[in-house]
Amino acid sequence: MFAKWGSLAYHRRWVVMIATLVLTVMGGMWGLGVFDRLSEGGFGDPTSEAVRANKVIEGTFGRQGGDIVVMYTAPSGSTIDSPDLKAKVEKQLSGLPTDAVKTVASYWNIPQPNPFGSADKSKALVAITLQASDSNTQLKDFARFSDQLKVDGVETQLAGQIPVQKTISEMSGADLVRAEAVSMPIVLILLVIIFGGVVAASLPVLVGGLAIMGSMALLHAVSLGTEVNSFAINVATLLGLGMAIDYGLFIVGRFREELAAGRTTEQAVQRTVGSAGRTVVFSATLLVIALAGLLLFPQSFLKSLGYGGMSAVAVAAFVSLTLLPALLGILGHRVDKLSMPWRKRMAKSEGGAVWARLGKKVMKRPALIAVPIVAVLLALGAPFLGVKFGEVTEKVLPAGNEARVAVETLNKDFPAIAxxxxxxxxxxxxxxxxxxxxxxxxxxxxxxxxxxxxxxxxxxxxxxxxxxxxxxxxxxxxxxxxxxxxxxxxxxxxxxxxxxxxxxxVDSLNAISSRLPWMALLFIAATFILMFLAFGSVLLPIKAIVMSALSLSATFGVLTWIFYDGHLASLLGVTPSPLDSGIVVLMVAMILGLSTDYEVFLLSRMVEARNKGASNEEAVTVGLAKTGRVITAAAILLILVTGAFAFSQVAMMRFVGVGMILALALDATIVRMILVPAVLKLLGNAAWWAPGPLRRIQEKLAIHEGGDVDDEDDHKDDDNRPAQWQRFPQPVG
Incomplete structure (x- = not known):
């Protein structure tokens, strides 16, 4: 099926290219409308007792408390009882739009004595309750009149839920733009270095841009029927660009490899889609399923993150399997145009001798290497056992931020109100x-x-x-x-x-903890079934799940050590606090998905070599040689794309950035390049084993690597190809 699609994409390359461009660009233009429909809420479990109580209260007694708390500080030498100060404040408050503001309770309009004045009479509060109940409308209404709350000559501070949400939203958006502005030029330069040419390097970036545009369209469509949190945009941008680069590296690299082996452009496109394209589909499917686990949770915030991630990955895979093969068919050998001086040297070393030597060294003493690595990963994960979870508060903002300072001042000077x-x-x-x-x-x-x-x-x-x-x-x-x-x-x-x-x-945390096992079960079942169907082995999926768990454990242990225990917190500019449960669940889904993504890339080439008759050690060596550079390059580029958030002003964005750096660095190096070869060596031929009945089912479905490529054509040039790609003798046992 995949090879046939590759042939069709080549023969109809102009139609496929134009259709994909029109669909994604037009969809992206329409998708811009999603920004007017995003919310900043959705953190609670709508089925919980707490949320039901709040709905009853709002429906019966109206909305309670102030959405915005304004704190006025009397000028030096005066107090809040000054008639002049009262007149100035009330003049400003009287002009607030009645269609946006429901009630205004202030130090001056409620019976005295009241808790709205500080003990030293230097500060007075005004609590404003808005008409709207949804966060999106509240933020828009607040933006309309926020400037009216300021009084000339009087220090004015804005606290409360809405000002904090507005500040977090604005900072997150600015951080996203800044992260892209900083990371993209570096990514482009590295792509040129990795590919050795400008044309080849530009292809993954093009796919990434279209993936982001397409995901915006899907999110807009989703927002028409349900609430979508604004953080979904960040996730879609991060994963859309990151996965497009991953898939682009894999597909373009395989295409150039086929051309170098003497294939025609048509054959190269067909074989690339039939092998690398198939791997991309399995990888994307596993990542989408991992992110789909977020839909199991009742909170619309987590569902939104799932929608954003699934949309980005699905569109990245779609564009990689449509536009990319079509463009490669159009370019042919011109994919190497505008090559750098080092391109020829790179072409001669495509066999990945460094990674092959690494694999051989690891397999000489597999137990001596595997046991200490597993012990270190488990030790790194130990701090996570003592973690506590919380919610998004003003502490996610940097120290000294106006909104955070306002809340801290409110808590200090008005303990009864706070x-x-x-x-x-x-x-x-x-x-x-x-x-x-x-x-x-x-x-x-x-x-x-x-x-x-x-x-x-x-x-x-x-x-x-x-x-x-x-x-x-x-x-x-x-x-x-x-x-x-x-x-x-x-x-x-x-x-x-x-x-x-x-x-x-509490209810939100209980909802998350009760559904986490189901999310884990979904991921484990999907990983086992899909990897078995792809590779025909029972132990390989189990090994992949264990490797992902080790990588996940170590990452969250280090994150807990920093963001909760407070080590290095001052260096990173964060305030130690309980981890936000929603962001932790998002990170679980992304890390599990990405770690399996690299596993699929690595095992696909090992299984391909194995199917040609390679022994266990030969298959591992070839897999490392063929994917080591690609996986490492993909991880470095994805670290740049996602790691830019480590410099965010908002702590939860910084948590994501640091977490992705840790997870990708661990997984793409220590786990995939060292631990996996050691474990495969220890497993021996058992790694590729499956019971007879299951093997027959897998063979009937015919979705193993290379199943669509003509075998005779696959080997006709073996004598002229690198030694590790010649037909291997069938292993014994």
Whole structure:
């Protein structure tokens, strides 16, 4: 099938090229509309008790608390009780658009004494609640009037959920642009060095650009039916460009190899798609399935990341299998035009002698090499055992940022306002006395400071507020919330619901932890089935899963050591804090997918050699020789693309950047180039074994490497090819 498609792509190359360009470019232009539909929310589990409680509260009593908290500092020598300051502030607040602002509560318009003034009378608060409930509209409305909140001659600070979200969104967008501006020129230069020519180097970049455009179109389509978080754009850009470069390296490299072996352009395109193209499809399928695991979680934030990643990988693979073969068919030997002086030297060393020698050295003492590497990887992963998870807070912003400073000042000078509590809903035909006794039982729970009625009852729904003693995300506060849910409800109550930020966080973490095993099961099953069908071995998929797990463990151990334990935190400019669970799950999906991606590239050439009769050691050596340079180059380029986020101003983006650098560096070098050959040597011929019935199923499906390429044509030039590509004698045993 793949070789036939390669032949069709060659014979209809102009049609395929134009159709792919029109489809992706037009789709990308339409996809720009997704930016008007992105949200900044979706972190909670919509089916959880906490979210249900918040919905009942909003539907019955209206939205509670302030979306925006404005802090005014009186000029030197004055206080917040100054009539002049009051007049200036109220003049500005009176002009706020009523279609955007629902309520304004300030130090000056609520009964005195109130908690909206600092103890020394130097600062006063204004809490603004917006009309809109969705984050996208809230951010747009806030942008309309944010400048109106400033008062001449008065220091003004903006805190609250919306200003923090707006700052994170703006910084993330700016970081994305900056990362691309910095990394792309370096990537282009390295591609020229790796390919030894300008024309060949430009092809993966073209595929990457089209992959990003196509993924924007798919995300726009998805946003018409469901919520899409803005971070999905970052993921789509990162993976679209990264995977396009990976696939481009593999396909263009194989095409040039076929040309160098004396094939015609048509034969080279056909054979490239029939071999490398098939590998790209398997690799992309595994990565899409790994990212599809994000759709198992109820949070729309995680689903959005899944949509972004799946779209980018799918489009990158699609363009790599349509536009790229067509362009190669058009270019032919001109793919080497504008070659660099070192291109001829590179062509002579295509056999990968360095990687072949490395493989041979590793296989001389496989146990001596494998055991220490596994021990080190497990040791690196140890810190992750003590990690704690949290949510996105102002701490993801750099120290000194205006929004972060405003929140920190609010927490310091207005502890009563900043103190986060629990919102408790009591539903049913109960009495005030029963509710009061219930509040007393809640207040007696360890970790709870006070509990009292917050609103007059409405439609047989009562609202209580319980304040927490400590940090709302501490273990003690989380346990207190769980204990409150166990408190005996009031007599006559049909249901009690506990909400608030602590409850939302706990419920979200529980939803993630309950579905992580299913995500792992999906990845393991998909990896085993697809790799077995591709390579016809039972042990190779198992080995791939174990290798990916080791790489994942080591990466998260180091990330925990830095971002949670605080080692090197000052050097990286981050504040140690619990890891954001959503970003961790995203990283799990990406690292598992990418590690399997490199495994497929490596094993495809090993199996290809094995199918020609190579022994176990010969197959491993040939696989390393043929893919070592490509995998290393792909990893370096992907590190540049994704690692640029390590310099982001936002901590969670920096977490992704550092994590990808660690994962790619470990996986593409230590794991794939050293540990995998050692393990394959230890396994021996058993590595390629499968039970008879399963082997027959795999052979019937005929999707093993090289199944579409004519065998006679495959070997007619063997005598003129490098030694490791001549037909091997059939191994014994």
């Amino acid at each position: 103190k986060t509590g629990l919102d408790i809903v009591v539903k049913g035909n109960t009495s005030q006395e029963a509710v009061q006794r219930y509040a007393e039982r809640v207040a007696a729970v360890p970790g709870i400071d006070t509990a009292a009625l917050a609103q007059e009852p409405k439609d047989n729904i009562w609202l209580l507020s319980a304040s927490l003693d400590g940090d709302p995300l501490s273990d003690a506060s989380k346990q207190a919330m769980l204990d409150v849910r166990k408190v005996t409800p009031p007599l006559g109550a049909s249901e009690t619901l506990v909400g608030g930020s602590t409850a939302v966080n």
